Amino acid sequence: MLAIPKDLYDKIVAHARADHPDEACGVLAGRAGRDRPERFIPMLNAARSPTFYEFDSTEQFRVWREMDERDEEPVVIYHSHTATEAYPSRTDISYANEPGAHYVLVSTREPASAEFRSYRIRAGEVSEEPVNVVE
């Protein structure tokens, strides 16, 4: 299960809407070992594409080092799909390299609503999990 504070949920959805039709991406950091997302870190999509995302390598280094210094880890790695469903694609599965993270997918294919779903992706296997938005 992914337990996520409402303000972070809203920020992810707003980011996805703002970057539509390009895919949006980012991280929610939290204290290591607690599995609680706390800090919203939107990332540049260096691919700037409607069908692909990639963190800028220099920005990723800075963010990962900062998390390390703060004793945090990436609790959620999120990105959006702008014309397809909020389900991990083969590409998403191939590049899921943080086994401890929840992979959140948002779909912005409908203008009036956003689909927000969460998954674990480990050793090439996807398992969906419930999302609990906490007030």
Add this chain to the structure above:
Amino acid sequence: MAIEVRIPTILRTYTDGAKQVEGTGSTLGEVLADLDSKHGGLRDRLVDDGGLRRFVNVYLNDEDVRFLAGLDTPVKDGDTVTVLPAVAGGAS
């Protein structure tokens, strides 16, 4: 000469769980070859026929080595090499 190499979670199976290992060499390529002799299979996750793998980021101190000289980047005692798998994906 000791180069500290920081290993991401997903590659720690090659280092018995260690987050950090030491290597020697005067270029990044030599350090990776040295690491591979102690942690077999690690190099193949970072390097393919074309050089450094496309979706693996390797940094010398604070810089992505793609902006330096790739595997030929010179390294010196006290340098830190950090490996981070790229975060990428998408609908396509």
